[in-house]
Amino acid sequence: MATMAPEPTRRDFLFIATGAVGAVGLASAIWPFVSQMAPDAATVAAGAPVDFDLAPVTEGQIVKLFWRGKLIFVRHRTAQEIKDAQAADLGSMRDPEPDQKRVKSGKxxxxxxxxxxxxxxxxxxxxEGAYKGxxxxxxxxxxxxxxRIRQGPAPTNLPIPPFEFVSDTKIRIG
Ligand code: FES
Incomplete structure (x- = not known):
């Protein structure tokens, strides 16, 4: 990423709660995210890695969070979404990249x-959109x-941030 956005603020973390809309009763499930994603201010300011618990993210849900001032989507894909992503014709893509290279092995x-x-x-x-991504x-x-970009003017796929699984249900971003 060529440019850096301002460092995260408390408002950014609150956006996690407002961004993950669309499911009834989700608000109560989201507040733990705010808590877990809100390390102390000095840690945030330093852009340190943050751990994120995937367990509350239900299949089909997309959660938004911020790391180093950048918006990140965490998507719990359905079986059909995975199948569609894996079966897509790379030859028709502007920025061809196999789905397997965009996710962690076995995840x-x-x-x-x-x-x-x-x-x-x-x-x-x-x-939304023709490919439901x-x-x-x-x-x-x-x-x-x-x-991955499939139509319209965007030149490249949505990039993957640096992250790893630290347990079956937890990722560390950064
Ligand atoms: S900013 Fe997304 S299509 Fe232009």
Whole structure:
């Protein structure tokens, strides 16, 4: 990523709660995220890695969070979304990349991508567009369930941030 956004603020973390809308009763499930994603201010300011508990993220859900001031989507993909991502024709893609290279081995259900459109930085809408991945309302870029650009002006796929699994249900971003 060429540019760096301002460091995260408390408002950023609160956005986790407001960003993961769409499921009834989700608010109560999200507040633990805020807690777990809110290390002390000095840690945040230093851009340290953050751990994120995947257990409360239900299948089909996309959660938004911030790391180093950058928006990140954590998507718990359904079996169909995984199948579609794996079966997609790479030859038809602007930025061809196998789905297997965009997820961790054996963890195909978890897609973690930066959340700003690679065209001009708008925030795409999840589960929208022809491929049911993301649709960017600004100029019509369409991403698939692997976060790959499939239609519209965005030049590249949604990038993958540095992260690893530290347990079966927890990732460390950074
Ligand atoms: S910013 Fe997303 S299509 Fe232009």
């Amino acid at each position: 195909d259900q978890w897609l973690v991508v930066y959340g700003n459109c690679t065209h001009l930085g708008c925030v795409p809408l999840g589960n 993301w649709f960017c309302p600004c100029h019509g870029s369409v991403f698939d369930t692997s976060g």
